Amino acid sequence: MRFFLPKENGFFTLFKKINDAQKEIAQLLKDFASHFPDGDEYEKKAKDIERQADAVAHEIIDTLNRTFITPFDREDIYLLTNELDDIVDLIENVIHNVGVYAVISKREEFDQFADLIIEASQALGKLLDHFQELKKTDLLTKSKIYIHELEDKGDEIFCKGLHTLFTNEKDARTLIQWKDILEDLENVMDKYQKVSDIIESIVVKTS
């Protein structure tokens, strides 16, 4: 796989920017977990990161529409961009929803998910850092399998958390708040898995 035509470098620079955004917002979620539920400051920062990522995503699509030769399939660039942008949106949404739903106290699953998301964020970060020179190598295979394992753990935390909630909790507010927040967190892990699958499929096609 050769990505070194001058025109093509633009895409990788832009993907690095979205990569930065997903790493930054994952870290923000982790920091927020330590200050839960005081979210005002984190909500603002999350909104900023989300807007930046959105702007970069628009720039990628614009570049795509003006470029004849792309480093890989147009559809794949489009898909990868949107799914990466979704990661940022979903994490922003988690932080936002804790405030909107007026959540008062934290459940342990929030911390567990924040840790998983940091792990997934770093594994994906490494993949995207090496995207330009990526071949079907150990790094790719290992990272993808690792992200799938994290997603499995997320599934487990989600199901156990929901089960505990519905077994012990009677308060309607708490049930609805945490059912939704756990679902949101699980969706974040799903997205990380999806993005790692897309990257693998791109590398397999172009190598």
Next chain:
Amino acid sequence: MRFFLPKENGFFTLFKKINDAQKEIAQLLKDFASHFPDGDEYEKKAKDIERQADAVAHEIIDTLNRTFITPFDREDIYLLTNELDDIVDLIENVIHNVGVYAVISKREEFDQFADLIIEASQALGKLLDHFQELKKTDLLTKSKIYIHELEDKGDEIFCKGLHTLFTNEKDARTLIQWKDILEDLENVMDKYQKVSDIIESIVVKTS
């Protein structure tokens, strides 16, 4: 942009019919708001409008499949048709759900959304009325920006409404009913925004 080939007029006639349907059902929602929650009559009318819009949408897709030369991209006609049809479906669903969920008393957000939806409906209506001769003009830009502003207001009403609900309400039924209805109403505003974006993109491409 020239849309005056005889064959192509069919599409615009059909789009006007869906436009009528979205305006009619937005007005119906507003009328229903004044008689809330007595929805039987409104539910029936909404179902009728929804079926008519559905039939028109099918006619557009059929026409699309039988027509070689289309006034703009086939994918765009397809997308615009489905999203317009979705507006009607979503509003029908709001009226229907008030009955299904056995909602008893109205919250102020319902009226606020009904007003926003009327505004969005009329702004979109104007765009579609002039669709055939639309160029990248003030009307287009202003209407699109206006619909985006309305959607922002909808977002605000949604978040504030949800926050109030989760802060003050303890009754499980009320929480679930209104969380869903507010989400449905917010989705209607999202669709209006999406349709205005699609129309802009079509006009930009063809002009």
Next chain:
Amino acid sequence: MRFFLPKENGFFTLFKKINDAQKEIAQLLKDFASHFPDGDEYEKKAKDIERQADAVAHEIIDTLNRTFITPFDREDIYLLTNELDDIVDLIENVIHNVGVYAVISKREEFDQFADLIIEASQALGKLLDHFQELKKTDLLTKSKIYIHELEDKGDEIFCKGLHTLFTNEKDARTLIQWKDILEDLENVMDKYQKVSDIIESIVVKTS
């Protein structure tokens, strides 16, 4: 419509396997309904069937990517495969969720849906059994209409069930559990309808 080129038989063999999976898991749901909510055994079996169906779906997509001549449109094979796989996923999810949500007692709508799903499963099963030699015949038309009627019944059960729930039930847990389970069950019927529509559209295109 002629499907008898040697290369093409592979697809029909694979579709028969997914067909078996959807029939098997529909029957499993019905059996589970009689032992509700003791789901451990059924959950495991459902997971097995879901994994098998998933593997077959992957095989179909792989075959698709390696085959030049396909018995019908690639997009249609892709769509049909995913939607059939979704039926299995959704039914697995219903059984799984009864456990996750710690549901204690059954509501009559569960049995009613289990019966509808068996009916839809068998009607679709017959369509897929004769897929290879299917023309626009009575079997196709009748089965499709029948599945649409079943979906209408499902809609009715869903709306009535939700209305009863929100009229009589005050317990937050029960409200949330059954709202979600009824939605899941209704989605299964939607998928059966969608798959029958896809099959009709494929047959119309190729005959």
